[in-house]
Amino acid sequence: MFRQKWKTGVFFALSLFASRFAFAEEIQIDTGTTAWMLTSTALVLLMVPGLALFYAGLVRTKNVLATMMHSFAAMAIVGVLWVVCGYALAFGPNVLGGWIGWNPQLLFLKGIDETIMSAGVPEYVFAMFQGKFAIITPALIAGAFAERVKFKGYCIYITLWILLIYCPVCHWVWASDGYLFNLGAKGAIDFAGGTVVHITAGVSALVAALYLGARKGYPLTAMHPNNLVMTMLGAGLLWVGWFGFNAGSSIASNLDTARALTVTQAAAAAGALSWMLIEGVKHGKATSLGFSSGILAGLVAITPAAGVVTPMGAIILGFLASFVCYISIGIKTKLGYDDSLDVFGIHGMAGIFGAIGLVFFIRPSWMADAASIKEGWNMMSQLLVQLQAVGITILYAGVASFILVVFVDKVFGFRANRREEMAGLDETMHGEQGYGLINLN
Amino acid sequence: MKLITAIIQPDKLDEVREALHAAEITRVTVSRCTGRGHQAGEELYRGQSVVPTLIPKVRIDIACNEEYVDAAINAILKSARHGDGKIGDGKIFVTALERCIRIRTGESGGVAI
Numbered sequence: 278m279f280r281q282k283w284k285t286g287v288f289f290a291l292s293l294f295a296s297r298f299a300f301a302e303e304i305q306i307d308t309g310t311t312a313w314m315l316t317s318t319a320l321v322l323l324m325v326p327g328l329a330l331f332y333a334g335l336v337r338t339k340n341v342l343a344t345m346m347h348s349f350a351a352m353a354i355v356g357v358l359w360v361v362c363g364y365a366l367a368f369g370p371n372v373l374g375g376w377i378g379w380n381p382q383l384l385f386l387k388g389i390d391e392t393i394m395s396a397g398v399p400e401y402v403f404a405m406f407q408g409k410f411a412i413i414t415p416a417l418i419a420g421a422f423a424e425r426v427k428f429k430g431y432c433i434y435i436t437l438w439i440l441l442i443y444c445p446v447c448h449w450v451w452a453s454d455g456y457l458f459n460l461g462a463k464g465a466i467d468f469a470g471g472t473v474v475h476i477t478a479g480v481s482a483l484v485a486a487l488y489l490g491a492r493k494g495y496p497l498t499a500m501h502p503n504n505l506v507m508t509m510l511g512a513g514l515l516w517v518g519w520f521g522f523n524a525g526s527s528i529a530s531n532l533d534t535a536r537a538l539t540v541t542q543a544a545a546a547a548g549a550l551s552w553m554l555i556e557g558v559k560h561g562k563a564t565s566l567g568f569s570s571g572i573l574a575g576l577v578a579i580t581p582a583a584g585v586v587t588p589m590g591a592i593i594l595g596f597l598a599s600f601v602c603y604i605s606i607g608i609k610t611k612l613g614y615d616d617s618l619d620v621f622g623i624h625g626m627a628g629i630f631g632a633i634g635l636v637f638f639i640r641p642s643w644m645a646d647a648a649s650i651k652e653g654w655n656m657m658s659q660l661l662v663q664l665q666a667v668g669i670t671i672l673y674a675g676v677a678s679f680i681l682v683v684f685v686d687k688v689f690g691f692r693a694n695r696r697e698e699m700a701g702l703d704e705t706m707h708g709e710q711g712y713g714l715i716n717l718n
Numbered sequence: 719m720k721l722i723t724a725i726i727q728p729d730k731l732d733e734v735r736e737a738l739h740a741a742e743i744t745r746v747t748v749s750r751c752t753g754r755g756h757q758a759g760e761e762l763y764r765g766q767s768v769v770p771t772l773i774p775k776v777r778i779d780i781a782c783n784e785e786y787v788d789a790a791i792n793a794i795l796k797s798a799r800h801g802d803g804k805i806g807d808g809k810i811f812v813t814a815l816e817r818c819i820r821i822r823t824g825e826s827g828g829v830a831i
Contacts, residue, residue, distance in 0.1 A: 339728075699736075700729030708762045710728070710774060 307397025313530040314402045320521025321409035325352055325416060327518055331511030331569065332420050333711075335618050338503040339701025340424045341711035347419035350432055351412050355439055359408035360386055366444035367407065371454050378448040378455075396528050406525060407447075414443055414474045420618030421482030424500075425492050425698050428706040430691035434681065442481065442677050446670060447473050457666045461658060462651035463643075465666035468537065469526035471581025471632040472670040479625020480671050481678035483616060488682050489692050491615030493699065500617075505565050512569035516545055519576050523583040537583040540591035541576065547595030548575020555603050573623050574598040578631035582638070590638020597634070598627045632667050636660045719815035719828060720787050722780040725753065726798045726808040731776050737797035738780070741789045745831070747779040757806030775808065781815055783828050 329348035336344045355363070362384055369380030382388030392400040415435035449455040450465065450473050457465040457472075467473060492500065502508060524538040552571025553563040575595030579586075582594060606622040616622060636659045647654040685691045697705040704710065726734055731748065738746060752772040760767050780790050791810055799807050820830040 699732035704729045 304393045304395060305397060306393055306399065307530075310396060310528075310530040311398045311402060313534065314398050314406060314525060314528065317521035317525025318402060318406040318409055320518045321406065321413065321525065322352075322518075324515050324518035324522065325349070325409075325413055327511045327514030328413065328416055329511070330507045331515060332423060332618055334504045334506065334508030334511060335420075335502045335566075336424050337500055337701070338712060339703055341503055341703065342709055343428065343702030343706050344419070344423050345711075346428065346707065347423075347431060348416040350428075351416040351419075351435055354432060354436055355412040355415065356408065358436060358439055359404075359411050363411055363439060363444055364404045364407065366440065367411075367447040368404075368452050371448075371452075375449070375454070375456050377445045378452050394528075398528065403528065406528075407451075410470055410474060410522075411439055411443055411447070414470075414478050415439060417474070417478040417620055417624055418482045418485065421486040421616045421620040422489050423617040424702065425489065425617075425693050426702075427690055427693050427697070428702070430685055430689050433689050434685045434691065437681055437685070438481065438678065441681060442477055442674055443473070446477050446673065449669075450666070457669070460665065461662035462647040462654040465662050466585055466635060466639075466659070467581045467632065467666065468584035469523045469580045471577070471628045472666055475577050475580060475624040475628030476632065476667060476670045477674040479621045479623075479628055480674040481682075482620035483625060484675055484679045485682045486616040486621070487614055488679065489686070491613075492617065493695060495615045496610070496613060502566065508569055509565050512572050516572055516576065519545065519580075523580060527584065533584060539588055540583050540586055541579055543588050543591040544575040544579035544582075544595030544598070545572050546575070547592040548572055548578070548599045551575075551596040551599035552603065555599060570602065570619070570623060571599045574602040574627045577624055577627035578634070580628070581632040582635035585640060585643050586635055586638040587640050590635075594631060594634055594638065598630055601626050601630045629667055629671070633660070633663050636663055719781065719783055719818055719831065721813045721815045722778075722782065722787065722790050722794075723811040723813070724778045724780075724794050724798070724808060725751070725755075725775050725810075726778065726794070727800070727806060728774055728776045730798045730800070730807075731778075733797040734778065734794055737793040738790065741786075741793040743780060743782065743786060743790050743793065745780070745782075749777050749779075751775050751777045755806070755809065773806070781818055781831055783831055787812065 325348050329345040332348065333341045333345045364386060365380050365383035366377050369378035369383055372379040380388065386401065386404055389400040389404060394400050394403055396403075415438050418435075418438070419431065449457040450467050452458060457467075465472070494500075519541055520538055523541040524534045527533040527537055549568050549571040552567045552574065556563045556567045575598055578594045578598035578601075579591055582591070586594065602619075602623050605626045606619050609616055609619070609622055636656050639656070639659065644655070644659075647659070651658075682691065693702065693705070724734070728750075735746070735748075738744070752774050754772050757773060758769050760769055762768075778794075782790060791812070794810055817826055818828075818830045819826040823830075
């Protein structure tokens with residue numbers, strides 16, 4: 278009797294349990310997709326040491342470690358910040374009129390401990406994947422003020438930059454209730470971060486470079502790259518990592534992923550080829566630095582477009598992106614401001630070019646789908662949406678990052694002083710030397 | 719003609735070059751070197767202070783005619799010191815220079831410097 282009752286009780290409890298969790302149980306983990314997303318997450322993180330090598334090769338010997346530390350510091354600072362509150366700010370529901378998201382349940386990611394997303398991927402994987410994007414974005418900015426900032430000021434700057442600029446823009450573009458995500462028929466197109474990553478970083482970089490001023494001696498003193506071998510290695514790692522960055526952004530392992538991967542490869546190759554041709558024709562020699570810049574121009578331009586353009590469109594976008602970047606670097610030299618490693622010239626300009634240029638190469642099936650959602654949707658209507666998204670991002674990143682850079686410089690000190698800059702940041706900020714072992718000791 | 723060889727701290731290289739430039743001494747040879755003088759250098763390694771046996775330095779060689787010797791020495795003295803002068807700031811050696819030949823033209827002596 279007791280036994281019987283116990284059995285009934287258990288059955289009753291189990292069925293209650295089952296009905297309560299039936300909704301959550303419906304979504305099974307898709308191991309294929311999850312495996313690819315885990316791989317992508319690691320690939321995006323690989324871009325950060327890639328960027329560290331890329332930038333470090335371009336500065337002078339006395340700043341090589343300090344420049345690498347800018348990238349690595351982002352891994353530590355944003356790596357913690359994203360788990361603590363970054364994800365909650367970027368992917369929580371709208372607050373403050375949609376300026377940013379907020380969900381206290383997501384603090385320390387505690388609310389997603391058991392969540393499986395509708396794509397069949399544990400939300401932890403998505404949160405970490407997004408976290409890597411947040412890491413690399415402020416690290417990109419560091420190239421604009423390379424060789425002349427205090428390490429402490431930089432750390433404070435990127436912390437505030439993530440909270441006040443990255444999280445809001447990421448929320449607008451990628452959160453399901455974000456303003457730009459819901460613009461027009463199928464939202465503003467930003468597949469993998471043309472606006473969120475490259476335009477915000479590029480514009481903030483330009484503002485910071487203008488406010489902080491040129492390096493001492495620029496442009497009269499030649500400031501040659503100390504090691505282009507490192508730069509090429511870094512550019513290669515960025516190219517490899519970018520497959521996670523773009524193809525992973527489908528949050529799937531399907532046809533969309535394959536498309537994104539294909540156009541990423543095509544655009545990067547076209548960008549590098551086009552820069553080689555430009556230099557070959559103009560200077561008679563194709564440089565390794567030009568080649569690396571071309572890879573980046575192509576990759577940045579295809580980033581917003583990877584989900585919608587055809588391979589032919591990708592080649593054209595990549596090819597033209599190098600022209601756009603080559604010309605804007607020429608203009609920078611004429612204007613005489615010191616965006617040391619051309620963060621705006623490459624990431625800003627190629628990002629803007631890709632986010633707008635993509636509308637001319639959208640595959641017909643995407644357009645037909647958009648037209649079925651909103652009657653008569655066409656290229657021009659999407660162009661207006663893209664222009665709006667790009668304009669808002671430039672304006673917001675420009676104004677907010679100007680306030681931020683002034684604040685950090687006045688309150689904590691951002692620009693290194695004359696002595697620190699002349700002695701080199703490796704020595705003054707870190708007490709080390711990058712190439713110490715070249716000497717006998 | 720004299721050969722001025724200065725051994726300085728690496729972090730002072732830019733300032734010394736600027737000072738030499740201001741004294742109109744532009745022809746210099748710079749190399750990395752390691753050595754040990756009176757200074758016991760201290761470096762950070764994994765949070766520990768360590769004292770290396772040889773310390774990285776920068777060597778500047780300037781070959782010049784007599785009238786530039788004092789200007790060069792003064793420029794280096796003024797720019798290579800840390801504060802009021804610290805152990806390890808380096809040394810300047812002045813040696814007599816027997817000949818100087820410009821490879822391009824084959825001229826020799828003071829005009830070739």
